[in-house]
Amino acid sequence: MPKVDTSRLYAAHPHLKRIDELWGKPECRAYLTQLMSETRDGARAGFAPDHASTLLRLLMEHDRSFPAYDDSFKLPIWQRSLD
DSSP states (O other), X not given: OOSSOOHHHHXXXXXXXXXXXXXTSHHHHHHHHHHTSOOSTTOOOOOOHHHHHHHHHHHHHHHHHOXXXXXXXXXXXXXXXXX
């Protein structure tokens, strides 16, 4: 389970509790990355800043806890998140 407080995120977006089910698996990183990416041809409204911040912190925690699943090195340097 993540250490990041997800209570407000899950209260606003209950379907994101799936993150807990995927935690520690490569699919979790893929899911978090997908959530933070535009994949709906401009139709995605995006998350409120505090929820987006929580998602980013979750991704960073997952990468630190499970470095074998961190595939961010495959991205061009300008698309990598800064830690």
